[in-house]
Amino acid sequence: MQVYVAGKGIITAIGNNVAETLQSFRKSKSGISHITILPTVHAGTLPAGEVKFTNEQLAELAQLPASVSRTGLFSLIAAREAINDANIPHLNKWRVGFISANTVGGMDHTENIFKAFHEDHTKADLSDVEQHDSGAVTGIVAEKLGIKDFVTTISTACSSSANSIMYGARLIKNNLADVIIAGGTDALCRFTLNGFNSLMILDDRPCTPYDENRKGLNLGEGAGYVVLVSEKVAETLPKKPSAKLVGYANANDAFHQTASSPEGKGNFLAMTGALAMSGLPHEAIDYINLHGTGTLNNDVSESIAIQRVFGMNVPKMSSTKAFTGHTLGACAGVEAVFSIIAMEEGMIFPNLRWQTQMKEVPFKPVTELMTGVEVNHVMSNSFGFGGNCSSLIFSKIK
Amino acid sequence: MLYINGTVCISPQNTSDNSVFLPEVKPYTGNKIYCVDVDYTKFFDPGSIRRMGRLIKFGTAAGMLTLKDAGVETPGAISTGTGYGLMDVSQKFLHNVIDSNETSVSPTSFIQSTHNTVSSNIALMSGCHAHNNTFAHRGFSFESSLLDAFLLAKEGYDNILVGAYDEVSDHSYRSMKRLGLLREEPCTNTELFTAEQKGTIAGEAAAFFLLSKEKNENTYxxxxxxxxxxxxxxxxxxxxxxxxxxxxxxxxxxxxxxxxxxxxxxxxxxxxxxxxxxxxxxxxxxxxxxxxxxxxxxxxxxxxxxxxxxxxxxxxxxxxxxxxxxxxxxxxxxxxxxxxxxxxxxxxxx
CATH class of the missing domain: 3.40.47.10 (Thiolase/Chalcone synthase)
Structure with a gap:
């Protein structure tokens, strides 16, 4: 059973939709900037991939009340674009699911009301209290989309939305569902900004993944979803799907709560597992969308694991987090959309701001935008806290 | 169909010892009840026990005890569910961020605050490098992990550890109160069903299951x-x-x-x-x-x-x-x- 990608939708610091995102890639325009929307004392010092819309503006875009968490607003905007893009005839005659992912849920609201709420529980708005947990955000969006058959939320830190895409594909392969909107969402909030800052893994400049002199990551925000469909649904589509999800694997590093093992065991298992399922030889991969956060630890473990999987003949690769920042629970959904854009447009995105070769590995990422390239198979990596490592492989349908 | 070849529950009752089965009900006064702790020194060093959130302790312990009950050292995969996740350490971190106006923040609680902390802790302690998932979807969290296990079994995995866990945190308790879900005090758990009443009591537990394709002498x-x-x-x-x-x-x-x-x-x-x-x-x-x-x-x-x-x-x-x-x-x-x-x-x- 094949799983086709029938549609995609996205919102990040480099665009509110797929078309704007593509424009930013064409111009190699980064979305990393000073924080202007999130109220934080770090606004002037820690750059981020912030979506430059207030909650009120996002609510208008999403056609939701502004009382919905920013995480939910992003989610609906991107999921709706994906569904419209897929344009599935008679969508409601199929078994449809919404498998989302996030790490913060409604934390952006919780942190605003927290102090008052903990002094007097009657002080908080009911809706702020209601949407704290991760599932609440998914529930609001599913209801707005009219999806009832399968709705759930995965939260495995930075690999969350890779696992939601996997879960969606498995529901289709096991004939439990026909159409799954899968991906993830996360909003910037003081909780994560201060968390990563306290771990001293945030760069105070725009981040430089895979560079010898990298200092850490920049956080980002947004959402990315793909519409996965069965063969039966694919046959009914007015627009032929451009890609298939041909391989995936979820593995655990089982090494440390927040750090990757030096040899990248989990990363290695995720990549080799996804390759094995796809049946592709490793030489077939044309592009790796790296997890590439820009932290000392991640980039070394990931690149050593890549070397173990691919040997000396590594594919072209880049981290698009230099464009968007690290969107946490959304990143694999966002980067799945990027992977499909790469194949559709014959484009490989540059690893912006890269200057110096890492001493641990002999290869470097793509540093200038490449166009007119044949990109048939893309691997997308997502690794997170708790050793959760997942890799996805998409193939172009010619 | 998957066989339950091991199970352990840590709850407000004496449930962690499978040699007895609820010989009595522990009575509690008030509208929130907490788990009976087990001996965590079997799983963690004393320093980490002090730093760890409660749910991480009783969640991880219930998972590890389930593996022991099933006689399985390393499970074939791990899939769990939690509604609120690690709320207690999250609120500790939030207090720290807000009280210090984002200037003096310790990472200890943040590190523990991701929803996958318990699943990954069990992976770490049992040496499980395989599939590891955590669902966080309210009343479907446990059921989603069960469905994950059913799919995994079809895909060739076996001895899958599933489970679900939540804790009474100050935040979740206040939220239930704000939403009007809790029973007015004074009340006790033993009288939850004695008369027509409004409201419930806030609770918590962690329950795990080792699911296998073959049954054995320990099958439940x-x-x-x-x-x-x-x-x-x-x-x-x-x-x-x-x-x-x-x-x-x-x-x-x-x-x-x-x-x-x-x-x-x-x-x-x-x-x-x-x-x-x-x-x-x-x-x-x-x-x-x-x-x-x-x-x-x-x-x-x-x-x-x-x-x-x-x-x-x-x-x-x-x-x-x-x-x-x-x-x-x-x-x-x-x-x-x-x-x-x-x-x-x-x-x-x-």
């Missing part, structure tokens, strides 16, 4: 099916969903012996459970359980632990029985709901 019974659905429009719709679920599993209502119902003690909410029982289950023994663990998003995992123990021992502790129809507990149905998330789980004695 089997998970035979699971269905999740959003709030039915009325009792008739609930009845037809339940009937369809049973027939999809080749059972009629009459063939069920025991129905475990997620009555929460709020008679307004329990009316739907009552209607289902009155319309379909007049010949079955009816059990209720939230007087033991309280109400929380993943309480169906606690009820699944009860079902597993009942199947293995073929006897039912007195304290659970709402209506006794003297049936041997072979086929057991669990119906539970949590604020719009409804679930049916089917268990079979083997």
């Amino acid at each position: 019974g089997a998970f035979a099916g699971c269905k999740t659905f959003s709030a039915p429009a009325n009792a008739d719709e609930l009845k037809s969903i339940t009937t369809a679920f049973l027939s999809a599993n080749n059972l009629s209502a009459n063939e069920l012996d025991v129905v475990v119902s997620g009555h929460c003690g709020d008679s307004r909410l329990d009316a739907l459970n009552e209607a289902l029982i009155d319309s379909l289950f007049t010949q079955q023994t009816i059990l209720v359980y939230k007087q033991l663990c309280g109400e929380y998003m993943t309480s169906s995992a606690f009820a699944a632990w009860l079902a597993a123990r009942i199947m293995k021992l073929q006897s039912i502790p007195e304290t659970l029985i709402k209506v006794n129809r003297q049936r041997q507990p072979k086929n057991i149905l669990l119906y539970n709901s949590h604020r719009g998330n409804h679930a049916l789980l089917l268990f079979k004695h083997v």
Whole structure:
């Protein structure tokens, strides 16, 4: 059973939709900037991939009340674009699911009301209290989309939305569902900004993944979803799907709560597992969308694991987090959309701001935008806290 | 069908020791109840025990004890669910961020705050490099991990550790209070169902299951099916969903012996459970359980632990029985709901 990608939708610091995102890639325009929307004392010092819309503006875009968490607003905007893009005839005659992912849920609201709420529980708005947990955000969006058959939320830190895409594909392969909107969402909030800052893994400049002199990551925000469909649904589509999800694997590093093992065991298992399922030889991969956060630890473990999987003949690769920042629970959904854009447009995105070769590995990422390239198979990596490592492989349908 | 070859539950009752089965109910005063701690020094060093959030301790311990109960060192995969996640350490971190105006923040609580902390802790301690998932979808969190396990079994995995866990945190307790879900104090858990009343009590627990394709001498019974659905429009719709679920599993209502119902003690909410029982289950023994663990998003995992123990021992502790129809507990149905998330789980004695 094949799983086709029938549609995609996205919102990040480099665009509110797929078309704007593509424009930013064409111009190699980064979305990393000073924080202007999130109220934080770090606004002037820690750059981020912030979506430059207030909650009120996002609510208008999403056609939701502004009382919905920013995480939910992003989610609906991107999921709706994906569904419209897929344009599935008679969508409601199929078994449809919404498998989302996030790490913060409604934390952006919780942190605003927290102090008052903990002094007097009657002080908080009911809706702020209601949407704290991760599932609440998914529930609001599913209801707005009219999806009832399968709705759930995965939260495995930075690999969350890779696992939601996997879960969606498995529901289709096991004939439990026909159409799954899968991906993830996360909003910037003081909780994560201060968390990563306290771990001293945030760069105070725009981040430089895979560079010898990298200092850490920049956080980002947004959402990315793909519409996965069965063969039966694919046959009914007015627009032929451009890609298939041909391989995936979820593995655990089982090494440390927040750090990757030096040899990248989990990363290695995720990549080799996804390759094995796809049946592709490793030489077939044309592009790796790296997890590439820009932290000392991640980039070394990931690149050593890549070397173990691919040997000396590594594919072209880049981290698009230099464009968007690290969107946490959304990143694999966002980067799945990027992977499909790469194949559709014959484009490989540059690893912006890269200057110096890492001493641990002999290869470097793509540093200038490449166009007119044949990109048939893309691997997308997502690794997170708790050793959760997942890799996805998409193939172009010619 | 997957066999339950190991299970352990840590809850507000003495449930972590499988050599006994609820000989008595621990009474608590007030509208929130907390787990009975186990000896965490078996799992963590004393320094980390002090730094760790409660849910990480009792969640991880329940998972590790389940592996021990099943005699499995390293599971084939891990999939768990949690409604609120690590709320206690999250709120500790939030206090730190807000009180220091983001200037003097310690990473200790942040590191522990991601939803996958318990699943990954168990992976780390059991050396499990395989599939590792954590669902965080309110009343579907446990059921999603169960479905994950059913899919994994079809995909070639075996000895899959599933479970669910939630804790009473200050934040979740206040939230339940704000939402008007809690019973007015004074109250006690032992009187949750004694009269028509409003509100429930906040609770917590962690329950894990080692699921295998083959049965063995430690098998408790089997998970035979699971269905999740959003709030039915009325009792008739609930009845037809339940009937369809049973027939999809080749059972009629009459063939069920025991129905475990997620009555929460709020008679307004329990009316739907009552209607289902009155319309379909007049010949079955009816059990209720939230007087033991309280109400929380993943309480169906606690009820699944009860079902597993009942199947293995073929006897039912007195304290659970709402209506006794003297049936041997072979086929057991669990119906539970949590604020719009409804679930049916089917268990079979083997």
